[in-house]
Amino acid sequence: MSKHPMQFVPSADFKERARGALDDDKLRKSFRGAMDFLQAKRRNQFSDEEERESLRDLGSAIRKYALANLPDLLEQLERKLTANGIQVHWAETAAEANAIVLDIMQRNAARRMIKGKSMASEEIELNHYLGEHGMECVESDMGEYIVQLAGEKPSHIVMPAIHKNKADVAKLFEEHIPDTPYTEDVDELIQTGRRALRQRFMEADVGLSGVNFAVAETGTLWLIENEGNGRLSTTVPPVHVAIMGMEKVVAKLDHVVPLVSLLTRSATGQAVTTYFNLISSPRRPGELDGPREVHLVLLDNGRSQAYADEQLRSTLQCIRCGACMNHCPVYGRIGGHAYGTTYPGPIGKILSPHLLGLDEAGDLPFASTLCGACSEVCPVRIPIPDLLIRLRNEAKRNPNETVATPLRGQGAKHSAAERVVWQFWSGAFKSPKAWAALRWGATRLRAFTPGAQAGWTQHRTPLKPAPRSLHDLLKDKGQPE
Amino acid sequence: MNARTNMLNKLRAAAPRGASTMPDVAAYYAGRPAATLAERTERLAAELTASHADVRVVSRAGWAVDVARALEEKGVRRLLLQSGAEGQLLAGALPAGTQAAEFSRPLEDWKAELFEDVDAGFTVADCAIAATGTLVHLCGPHMPRTLSLVPPLHLVLVDAARIYATLFDAAAGENWPARMPSNLVMISGPSKTADIQQTLAYGAHGPARLMVFILRAEGEAA
Ligand code: SF4
Numbered sequence: 001m002s003k004h005p006m007q008f009v010p011s012a013d014f015k016e017r018a019r020g021a022l023d024d025d026k027l028r029k030s031f032r033g034a035m036d037f038l039q040a041k042r043r044n045q046f047s048d049e050e051e052r053e054s055l056r057d058l059g060s061a062i063r064k065y066a067l068a069n070l071p072d073l074l075e076q077l078e079r080k081l082t083a084n085g086i087q088v089h090w091a092e093t094a095a096e097a098n099a100i101v102l103d104i105m106q107r108n109a110a111r112r113m114i115k116g117k118s119m120a121s122e123e124i125e126l127n128h129y130l131g132e133h134g135m136e137c138v139e140s141d142m143g144e145y146i147v148q149l150a151g152e153k154p155s156h157i158v159m160p161a162i163h164k165n166k167a168d169v170a171k172l173f174e175e176h177i178p179d180t181p182y183t184e185d186v187d188e189l190i191q192t193g194r195r196a197l198r199q200r201f202m203e204a205d206v207g208l209s210g211v212n213f214a215v216a217e218t219g220t221l222w223l224i225e226n227e228g229n230g231r232l233s234t235t236v237p238p239v240h241v242a243i244m245g246m247e248k249v250v251a252k253l254d255h256v257v258p259l260v261s262l263l264t265r266s267a268t269g270q271a272v273t274t275y276f277n278l279i280s281s282p283r284r285p286g287e288l289d290g291p292r293e294v295h296l297v298l299l300d301n302g303r304s305q306a307y308a309d310e311q312l313r314s315t316l317q318c319i320r321c322g323a324c325m326n327h328c329p330v331y332g333r334i335g336g337h338a339y340g341t342t343y344p345g346p347i348g349k350i351l352s353p354h355l356l357g358l359d360e361a362g363d364l365p366f367a368s369t370l371c372g373a374c375s376e377v378c379p380v381r382i383p384i385p386d387l388l389i390r391l392r393n394e395a396k397r398n399p400n401e402t403v404a405t406p407l408r409g410q411g412a413k414h415s416a417a418e419r420v421v422w423q424f425w426s427g428a429f430k431s432p433k434a435w436a437a438l439r440w441g442a443t444r445l446r447a448f449t450p451g452a453q454a455g456w457t458q459h460r461t462p463l464k465p466a467p468r469s470l471h472d473l474l475k476d477k478g479q480p481e
Numbered sequence: 482m483n484a485r486t487n488m489l490n491k492l493r494a495a496a497p498r499g500a501s502t503m504p505d506v507a508a509y510y511a512g513r514p515a516a517t518l519a520e521r522t523e524r525l526a527a528e529l530t531a532s533h534a535d536v537r538v539v540s541r542a543g544w545a546v547d548v549a550r551a552l553e554e555k556g557v558r559r560l561l562l563q564s565g566a567e568g569q570l571l572a573g574a575l576p577a578g579t580q581a582a583e584f585s586r587p588l589e590d591w592k593a594e595l596f597e598d599v600d601a602g603f604t605v606a607d608c609a610i611a612a613t614g615t616l617v618h619l620c621g622p623h624m625p626r627t628l629s630l631v632p633p634l635h636l637v638l639v640d641a642a643r644i645y646a647t648l649f650d651a652a653a654g655e656n657w658p659a660r661m662p663s664n665l666v667m668i669s670g671p672s673k674t675a676d677i678q679q680t681l682a683y684g685a686h687g688p689a690r691l692m693v694f695i696l697r698a699e700g701e702a703a
Contacts (some may be wrong), residue, residue, distance in 0.1 A: 030533075037679045054509070061504040068501040071492040090485035143676035144683060159676060166678050190674060190682040197686065202592050218661050228630060228672040228687025235626045235664075236588070246488065253658045257649045268675070272613035274532075275687070276667035282665050286622040289588035300488050308495040329626045405495075 014340060019149045021334040031335045034162045038326040041269020042377070059262045060323055060381040062255045062465045066247075070307065073216040073249045074298065080219025085282040091171035094124035097299050100243055101126060101208070102133055104295055108239050110135075110205030114197075116233035117141040117225065119157050119245030119320065120243045120299055123342045126208070137208075138200045140229040142193050149176045150213040155336030157343060158267045158322040163335050189418075197229070207233035207291065211244035212263065212319075213256045214296070216460045221296065222256055223277040224264065231277050239289040240282070247307075259319055262379035302354040302408070309405040311390055312446035315350050317380045324384060325376035331366055339364065346374035350387045358409030365391035366413075379459045427450065439469045510649040518698055519613040521644040526695060528614025532670030532681060534691040538641075545574040548603070548636060551692055552579050555634060557601045564623050567605050567638055584625045587674055595627065601634035602688075608643040610651050613669055616693065617651060620664040629668060637668075641698040701703040 021027055046052040066073060074222035078088045079133045091097035097120075105113070113130065115121065115137055124261030126147075127137040141149040145155065148173050161169070166184040173189060174182045177196050183189065209230055213222040221242055223230050234240045250256060283290035307316045325331040325345025336344035341364065349368060353361040363386050374384040397403070399411025400421070419438045428434045442465040449464045456463065486654040499571050525665060526536045539547045553576040559569075560581040562568035572581045584602075588595065604624065616637050620626045629635050645651040651675070652658075655664070672687030 023599050058504060058506070058509050060561050062506070065504055068497050071496055072491050073488065074492070091485055091489055092484045096484055140686065148578075159679075161676055164678075166680070169677050175503070186680040187682050189677055190685055194684065194686060198596060201686075202596055214662060220661055220665075226672070227674045227676075228683035229668070229685070231626070231630050232686055234671070235630065236592070238589070251503065253505070253661075254649065254652055255504070257652060258509065259650070271528075272615060272667075272669045274668065274670050274673055276615075278661070278665040278667075279663075280661040281663040284621070287620075287663060288584060288586065288625045290620070290663060298488070300491075304488065304491040304495070307492060310497070333563065376556070409516045451615050451649045461500055
């Protein structure tokens with residue numbers, strides 16, 4: 001299966017990849033079609049504006065409450081899960097999380113893993129790591145399976161193969177799955193995928209899944225899906241390993257009720273998904289199926305950095321619905337791969353700086369028009385544009401400056417020259433005399449403004465001071481200084 | 482354990498001080514007009530039908546005959562039953578071509594057989610949710626998790642008297658927090674996916690077909 005190495009693309013070449021994506025007609029069509037489809041479906045689900053807004057208020061309050069009590073809730077969750085027979089592991093870094101999963105596999109003499117959808121496992125690049133240690137990992141979500149066959153990574157957090165069309169999938173299946181003739185009939189393609197994966201479910205030693213919500217009160221892992229691969233992965237193999245970002249815990253079982261409604265409606269425009277799979281324990285005595293061992297890996301991997309800052313903490317309210325990317329004018333044009341990060345789109349721009357550092361995240365916090373479409377649709381009201389501005393400021397900050405809650409990679413975009421320009425401006429603005437002198441100079445020397453102005457003139461006409469300043473025009477009209 | 486201490490310490494150091502009030506989910510869902518039993522039944526059937534399930538409302542006296550007829554229609558040769566009274570009743574009413582057996586062996590003893598030879602699984606839902614067309618299964622000794630998952634056709638019997646209006650009502654009415662089974666599964670249609678070019682296809686990894694038999698409540702007209 002893993003003949004093709006997975007691609008690991010640094011987020012550094014964002015602009016180049018974005019350029020490439022913009023020039024790719026087929027890709028643009030795939031994304032435009034998908035975005036229009038998902039936007040319309042979400043709109044249909046939220047036809048009652050009042051209901052939508054009050055539900056968003058509630059969802060946001062629930063997530064805020066959970067974050068305010070995060071350490072206590074994590075301890076409660078651990079207590080409950082342990083009492084239920086589920087083993088809890090804590091991982092500060094991606095490397096620790098990977099090692100924990102490998103260790104579980106080795107202790108069970110396991111070699112084959114079947115995977116339900118898990119973005120956290122993408123984030124820590126688990127497949128790659130386990131592959132290096134001789135393990136075989138097969139993705140079973142249809143979208144993830146397609147992406148894995150192609151040797152790529154997901155381009156959307158909810159619909160991983162959103163960048164591929166029928167013909168792409170037909171070619172992939174013909175090439176990789178024995179005895180598969182080329183067909184663009186989607187039903188047939190899905191049946192082919194089903195048949196190919198059936199055997200894998202039966203043979204797998206370990207099933208791996210993500211988690212949508214973890215309930216501290218009951219020690220329950222709440223998983224959401226349509227295909228049934230999540231249920232198979234968490235039911236058929238003798239061992240189940242779940243992995244989740246540590247922020248995904250909520251206090252009460254009934255807190256999930258509004259969240260799950262917000263999630264499915266915002267994500268795919270469904271009132272409900274086909275399966276809600278609530279796992280509270282491994283197979284109990286007298287039961288005939290279900291895994292004998294269940295493990296949960298709680299992952300930090302930079303989340304505690306966002307948590308430490310009062311404003312940036314709201315990043316962790318996210319329930320991973322993907323609505324922000326579905327409505328983002330940037331994502332909709334360049335697609336998910338251009339970002340080069342596990343989480344693309346608006347949520348990726350505010351989360352990746354914590355997972356990777358502001359230096360690694362590079363241009364991402366800047367790759368936004370700040371139009372606000374993301375925060376308008378976000379079911380838990382994360383103020384994404386405000387967070388982007390904040391991250392921009394932190395990236396521009398002097399790396400040596402001491403702040404209360406420093407971010408990894410602070411000052412990655414710091415430039416001494418830019419700093420001087422801004423100091424000059426603020427100085428000029430503060431002193432009426434300096435400002436008057438500047439006005440005088442600018443209006444008279446306007447003929448000397450250069451025609452090529454760095455990045456600005458690439459797509460725009462050059463900036464040139466007006467012959468008379470607004471200040472002067474108002475003075476002419478009798479406005480006192 | 483070191484990671485655990487570090488993670489918790491970092492969070493504790495940063496956690497906001499002062500109490501935050503617990504959101505009142507019950508208050509949010511309170512005060513909506515209650516739906517009658519007939520309305521709930523109708524809604525459940527409509528939502529399930531919209532999700533591509535085949536729904537039939539059946540009588541208490543004759544449901545097994547209706548299920549048997551459906552089995553014949555679908556050409557089911559091997560049927561797997563949930564152990565219990567309903568399964569036994571159905572076993573007594575089967576068409577000639579259908580062989581039935583209870584799910585009674587641990588999965589690992591017959592995994593390949595279950596995956597390859599069983600045509601259909603029959604379960605009795607614990608309760609249902611009208612608003613989303615959802616069938617609730619409490620998995621345990623008498624309700625194996627794979628029974629409603631692996632066979633390509635899933636037949637479910639549900640009592641109309643057990644239909645709740647919403648997920649919130651079901652969770653509260655059944656007091657789930659106090660009695661979570663090892664696996665609680667909510668099913669709202671046959672398995673599906675739209676992962677290839679947003680085109681909906683059924684039978685992704687779970688059952689491709691879902692047949693739901695709603696037991697008409699006592700005293701209700703036909
Ligand atoms: S930031 Fe909001 S809209 Fe985006 S994925 Fe998270 S919850 Fe959904």
